[in-house]
Amino acid sequence: MRRLGVDSVPIALFIAVFTGAVPMYFVGALVGKTIMMELGPVLTGMALAGRVGASIAAELGTMKVTEQVDALETLAYDRNSYLIVPRVLAATLMFPVVTAFAMSVGVFSGWITAINLLDLSSPDFLKGLKLFYRFKDIWFGLIKSASFGAAVALMGCLRGLDAQAGAAGVGLSTTRAVVLGCEAILVLDAFWALVLL
Amino acid sequence: MKRSNEFAVGLAVLAALALVIGGALWLSETDVNQKQVTYHARFRTVGGLGVGSPVTLRGVRVGRVEAIRLVEEEWVETEFSIDRAVRLPGRPAVVSASASLFGEWSANIFNYEPLPTDPNLRNALLESDQAGGDAWPGATLPDIGQLTAQASRIAGDVGDITNRIGQAFDSTALKNLQQSVKDLAEISGRLVTFAGAQTTRIDRVSQNVTTTSDAFAGVARTFQNAVARLDTATADNELKDILENSRVSSSDLRAAAADLRSVMAAARDNQAGLVSVVQQADSLMTRIQEGNGTLGMLATDSTLYRETTMTVIQFRELLTDIKANPKKYLKISVF
Known part of the structure; x- marks a missing residue:
């Protein structure tokens, strides 16, 4: 969880800074809505898919090609329970945490950008931000990010355990894990938009 | 998991929870310290008003819409949270109206009396007030969409009228209209020519009329003078003298006429001698001519x-x- 969640905070915040600056021509409501409901979860999920998904796939792929997975099974460890479930649970729990930081920093960045570049006053920005805020905006984004974490971790585990022999096989599995993770994020984003909105 | 990892994870999770909860409370303006009071208003329809929409008093935001729910008898009850420090009007009423062109709506508090002049708004407030209860009377102004729909309907009607005018003024009608205009222009030209020809006569008639008028004016003045003189004469008894003089003159004239008659009688008596003189003169003149x-x-x-x-x-x-x-x-x- 430390590696999957806490260590991923810097890159998530880095992306959030610039995603918050993107809608600089919009004001509070637009910044809040877009950051909390779409850009925060999706872009954070994309970033973490590259980082976490690749990490999981590379780790499990290496274990697979070095026969560590076989060794665990020899020791009567269920590879799904021992290798997959913890990672998926960890990602599911920590993605919303990272996304919450990303949302906060993204909204704050948009606020600062609007004030400095659009000559927008703080009351105006906050007025728009609060005016259209619904509590659903936050939990919608957090639920999405949790599903993204599960999907990214699951794709990383499956591609990693499916790695073929050699370093090239591990690299290919890693790439596939990232690609599948990003695709899963986009599909889930559309799914939650249909289900929850 | 190492202890440091557990600490880091726990710290991150707690921080995220604090951010989410704190942010949600802040953005939703939840009244944690009970600084706000809840009121209710009753509407037939709230338009675009939604939870979180601002509540304003004389244009100043004093609260927000907390809840909107359907109640019996086809009313919509809206719950407001308003700052406790705000002094509300004596008898508050609420109008839900569009606050901008971007779909933002607000609930505007004002005093129920006097009622607005807009008949629709007035009737809606009266109806809501007559429903009774503690809820404030509420009414809703039409939003931009309704106004634009109305404008669109008006534009459609204008378009229909234009089409009908176009159908009425088809090519044949237009030609007839053009011919009528030409005829009218020709008649106007003839009238101008006739007026030009009759100008001299009209001027002469005008002059005659003027002269006649002047003559009448002179006659009137003369008559006026005569009347004035008559008045003066009447006033100075001159008329009596004139009549007396006239009577005397008449007597003289009668005497002269009598003399003339006697002269004529004498002349008649000497007529024979006179005829003889004339005949002799005529004979003499005849002899001279011969x-x-x-x-x-x-x-x-x-x-x-x-x-x-x-x-x-x-x-x-x-x-x-x-x-x-x-x-x-x-x-x-x-x-």
Whole structure:
């Protein structure tokens, strides 16, 4: 969880800074809505898919090609329970945490950008931000990010355990894990938009 | 998991929870310290008003919409949270209205009395007020969409009218209209020509009328003077004198007429003698014209006239010669 969640905070915040600056021509409501409901979860999920998904796939792929997975099974460890479930649970729990930081920093960045570049006053920005805020905006984004974490971790585990022999096989599995993770994020984003909105 | 990892994860999770909860409370303006009071208003429809929409008093935001729910008898009850420190009007009412072109709506608090002049708004507030209860009366103004729909309907009607006008004024009607305009122009030209031709006569008639009018004015003045004189004469008893003088003159005239009659009678008595004189004069004139007698011969015979003239000429020459050479004819000697 430390590696999957806490260590991923810097890159998530880095992306959030610039995603918050993107809608600089919009004001509070637009910044809040877009950051909390779409850009925060999706872009954070994309970033973490590259980082976490690749990490999981590379780790499990290496274990697979070095026969560590076989060794665990020899020791009567269920590879799904021992290798997959913890990672998926960890990602599911920590993605919303990272996304919450990303949302906060993204909204704050948009606020600062609007004030400095659009000559927008703080009351105006906050007025728009609060005016259209619904509590659903936050939990919608957090639920999405949790599903993204599960999907990214699951794709990383499956591609990693499916790695073929050699370093090239591990690299290919890693790439596939990232690609599948990003695709899963986009599909889930559309799914939650249909289900929850 | 290492202890440091557990600490880091726990810290991150707690921080995220604090951010989410704190942010949600802040953004939703949840009244944690109970600084706000809840009120209710009743509407037939709330339009675009939603949870979180601002509540304003004289344009100043004083609260927000907390909840909107359907209640019995087809009413919509709206729950407001308003700052406790705000002093509300004596009898509050609420109007839900569009606050901007971007779909933002707000609930505006104002005093129920006096009622607005807009009849729809007034009726809606009266109906809501008559429903009773603790809820404030509420009404909703039409939003931009409704206004634009109304404008669109009006534009459609104008378009229909335009089409009908277009159908009424087809090519044939247009040609007839053009011909009518041409005819009217020709009639106007003729009228102008006729007016130009009649201008002299009209001027003359006008002058005559003016002259007549002046004459009438002169007559009127004369008559006025005569009346004035008559008045003056009447006032000074001159009229009586005039009448007296006239009576005297009339008597004189009668006397003169009597004299004239006597003269005429005398003339009638001498008429025979006068006729005889005239006849004699006529006979004399006849004889002169016939060249009888001395006068007749003088009047008719040119020879006598020429000789007489020659005699006169010779006499003048003689006198002239005498004047020029007096010694030729006169010889005066003193000694």
